[in-house]
Amino acid sequence: MGIKSFQGRRAAPVKIESAPIMVEDYMTSSLITFKRDQYVAEVMEALLKNKISGAPVVNDRYELVGIISDADCMKQISESRYFNMPIGDMKIENYMSTDVAVIHKNLSIFDCAQLFYNNSYRRFPVVENGKLIGMISRKDILCAALKLRAQNWHC
Template sequence: MLIREWMATDVLTVDENTSMMKALHLMKENKIRRLPVMSHGKLVGIISDRDLKEASPSKATTLDVHELYYLLAEIKIKEIMTKNPITIQPDETIERAAVVMLENKVSGLPVVNGKSELVGIVTQSDIFRAFVNITGIYRGGVQFAFSLDDRPGSIKEVADTVREHGGRIVSILSSTDMAVEGTRNVYIRIRNLPQEDLENLEKTLRQKFRVIYMVKDILKTV
């Protein structure tokens, strides 16, 4: 899945000469945690709520309220922003965005096009939405996990068995990262079945394959 399908395109930005006070107000008012910083139409930095908190006077300050407001109004974003922020392009994958965020310990990335123009922003929340979409959890609450031989056709055998018992598959995820050598871990999510049918399916699957677990997710309490 590509970043352009999940990023926010209506991006609120600030000029590099914007005051700390205004940036704080914008973030609070719009319930956002970061703002791309622009100069003459170009992206020059990014400011986060953490940057603003770290630059703000501590609660132990001896400044009175008027001095405090003056200070916040005088400090410019360009003095505390992260310059030359890490960016990503809209036609890169959401998976790569997740890796970039993880490796660089950031929770959001400005998205720029081939002309280095800001076209959006992608955040951890967007990554979560994409992950939930991939898993299909809203469409099926039952997940089976298998340890299957890493060979052609092994997943099809399981899928065929699921369908023979009336199961409707909504997603299949596969990984070798945490699997025993020569196997792969496969996660199959299906639509909910009547309890008796689900029990029969689970029994058959455990007889024919190596089932790691079966979980029935309940979203009503979320």
């Protein structure tokens, strides 16, 4: 008399594909960009219309030359009052940040999260061969984490 199994026949194990975990998989590649000779008022309008807090500034070759943010716009608004100038009449190049930290598309979202944690940045431009190819924000990392929460997070 042998032992009977009531479990039935077991299904073959299914190989679970590992979820994407690179910046490239979660970055935004359809970007709103500005040129350095545009006016701050144009930035304000675009930020409000698109519900974003900042955007890259590029040259004609789509190379990153800076970032303009809502905080940069606040500086212009503040100076307008002090110097009695119309709000938004200054060019972006006078207010944009030019010392911009960039990242590579092959950085893991975990390493990117660490960069966000260690710095006060809200977004990182993603650059490849000198050209802007995307942006990743804190919000993008949060979305990635939620998508991966059921996965094994070991690489």
